[in-house]
Amino acid sequence: MLNRAKLKLLWRVMAMLTMTRLVAIASAAAPVDDKHYYLPDAAASKIVSVAKTGKAEAEVIVMTEAVAIKETGPKETVAKFGEVYAFSPTLIAIQRDVPTILTFWNLQSDDEHDLMLADPNSRVLMHLKLPPLSKTSYTFTFHRDGIFNFYCAMHQPEMNGQIIVMPASK
Numbered sequence: 294m295l296n297r298a299k300l301k302l303l304w305r306v307m308a309m310l311t312m313t314r315l316v317a318i319a320s321a322a323a324p325v326d327d328k329h330y331y332l333p334d335a336a337a338s339k340i341v342s343v344a345k346t347g348k349a350e351a352e353v354i355v356m357t358e359a360v361a362i363k364e365t366g367p368k369e370t371v372a373k374f375g376e377v378y379a380f381s382p383t384l385i386a387i388q389r390d391v392p393t394i395l396t397f398w399n400l401q402s403d404d405e406h407d408l409m410l411a412d413p414n415s416r417v418l419m420h421l422k423l424p425p426l427s428k429t430s431y432t433f434t435f436h437r438d439g440i441f442n443f444y445c446a447m448h449q450p451e452m453n454g455q456i457i458v459m460p461a462s463k
């Protein structure tokens with residue numbers, strides 16, 4: 294016979310199972326579609342052109358750093374803020390018209406990150422996927438100077454950085 298306490302417990306377990314399923318469905322529906330990701334189009338390429346290959350005069354490596362995550366904690370921090378990630382470095386200086394390789398190292402084995410780059414007017418120019426445990430590399434040539442924000446859309450508001458594009462030196 295089920296007494297009242299047991300019934301209550303059973304109800305709670307069932308409610309939790311339902312919640313877990315809902316969470317699983319929600320994450321399965323998260324955007325994984327590759328159409329989601331794109332390089333600068335013709336108009337955006339006038340501001341920054343991005344290529345898979347080509348000569349570069351400089352290279353910057355940007356890593357995805359796990360600041361506080363469920364595997365390693367601190368537990369209290371994860372409970373309060375959720376999992377926290379950061380790009381490292383967060384501030385990058387690049388010269389205008391100097392082809393520069395940016396290589397993103399996703400150091401996490403179980404976390405996808407992405408890269409959105411916006412122009413100084415906050416218009417998004419491109420969206421790259423940064424798959425787990427992999428390096429994603431492109432040659433960037435900025436054609437105008439200013440401050441370009443970049444961020445991981447999956448880990449907002451904390452996973453951000455800025456590229457300062459400086460006038461060409463000549």
Ligand SMILES: [Cu+2]
Pocket residue numbers: 378405406407445446447448452
């Ligand atoms: Cu991220």
